[in-house]
Amino acid sequence: MRLSRTEREHVFAAVADERRSIAALIDSLNPDQLAAPSLCAGWDVKTVAAHLVSDFADGFWGFMVSAVRHASIDRGIDALARRRAQAPATEIAETLRRRADHRRSPPVTGPLSGLTDVFVHGADIRIPLGIPHHPNPAQVARVLDFLTSTTQLGFxxxxxxxxxxxxxxxxxxxxxxxxxxxxxxxxxxxxxxxxxxxxxxxxxxxxxxxxxxxx
Structure with a gap:
């Protein structure tokens, strides 16, 4: 779906804020919390955070190459997340923080796919740990615009x-x-x-x- 330049800037800023928030949270967690099952089936909390790094470190084309290698987009993304989860949690958090302003805008789905990813995976991390998850309602409405549109792919x-x-x-x-x-x-x-x-x-x-x- 098409966004105005101002709307795109607001989305990118919201993504950056959520990445920084998740980075701070990951830095605060102990090993048991990092290893706790997330809401994302098959991934622990640390692997979810690693996937958020993979979003920009591997990017759309990295996902596509991994999908071909593993004969499935889901298995390809899973493999990349698990590989990046081998890094120390402090490194994952620092990468999220340092590259928080990376502007993810894949073909077709655009910047709202990035906002959806950080909001949903932010909940995947927080809710099982009993940590409140209250993203900005106006930005959540943008996510729902995207999730109910024809340009939503992969979710x-x-x-x-x-x-x-x-x-x-x-x-x-x-x-x-x-x-x-x-x-x-x-x-x-x-x-x-x-x-x-x-x-x-x-x-x-x-x-x-x-x-x-x-x-």
Whole structure:
């Protein structure tokens, strides 16, 4: 989806802020916390942080090369994240901090894919550790614009949200038509990205339909 120059600047600034926040968090965690399972299936907290480094250190074309090598985009991304997770946590945090202003804007998906990545993976790290996750509601609404658009690729199949209406109680905005799901934007974002823990913060008849599509 197309953004104005000002909108792009706001998105890049939000991505940088979240990277710095995650870097500070990683620096504060002990080894048990770093090894704790995240909300991202198969990855511990440290590996999620390493994936966020991989986003800019390997980049779109690095992901594509790894996808060909491993015969799957998911396996390719997984391999890169696990390789980078072999670095010390302090190095991962420092790289996130030092390169926080890197402007990720892949072909087709653009800068909002980067914002989606840091917001969702920020929750993947914080929520299992009992740490509050409260991204800016206006920026979360931008993420929902992207996740419900035709330019969304790689986060989930488009059919997952087809025929479901999402109503964000933080901003009053809505997306889609059909059985409704109501709740905070961050919970909507996580739920449609497959994080069922967010269902506890949502209600409406569309929840049953969404859950059936996740299972």
């Amino acid at each position: 989930f199949p488009h059919k997952r949200v087809r025929g479901i209406a999402l109503h964000d109680t933080d901003t009053g905005r809505s997306w889609g038509d059909g059985p409704a799901i109501h709740g905070p934007g961050a919970a909507l974002m996580l739920a449609i990205c497959g994080r069922v823990v967010a269902f506890d913060h949502l209600d409406g008849p569309g929840l049953t339909l969404l859950q059936s599509r996740l299972t």
